[in-house]
Amino acid sequence: MSFYVYILTNPARTVLYTRVTNNLERRLHEHSQGLGEAGKFTGCYQCNLLIYFEISADAKQAITREKQIKNWARVKKEFLINTLNPSWKPIDLQTWSG
Template sequence: MNFYIYILTNPARTALYTGVTNNLERRLQEHSEGLGEAGKFTGRYQCNLLVYFEISPDTTQAITREKQIKNWTRTKKKFLINTLNPSWEPIDLQTWNG
């Protein structure tokens, strides 16, 4: 099973949310509907645009990576996003070819 570490932003690109899940499509749907504990932050700041994700084969590694990214400065997170998605266009998982 794969695990996904992901970063969401809002339309103004002023807020960043980092999360981890084993089902990225489902979790993005939950964020857009404001479900779950994370919905509090993502709902308040309208963070529902996927701008970065990475895959980990191990749950422990994925959680460790999520915590690492969460502790980074905004500048470092922006650099990470730019490595995968320099235009910060919302990633559509159905058409993304990385």
């Protein structure tokens, strides 16, 4: 099973939301529809654009990485995002080539 650490942003790119999941497609759907716990913060701040993700084979490793990223200053998070997605265009998992 894979685990994903992901970062979402809003259309203005002012909010960065970092979380972990074992099903990224399902979780993105929950965020976009404002469903459950996943939709509370992201719905309030219109934060549903996937701009970064990492894949991990281990849940503990993914959670550790999530906590690490959450504790970073915004400038460090921006640097991380720029390594994968320098244009900050929303990532469509169906067409993403990495």
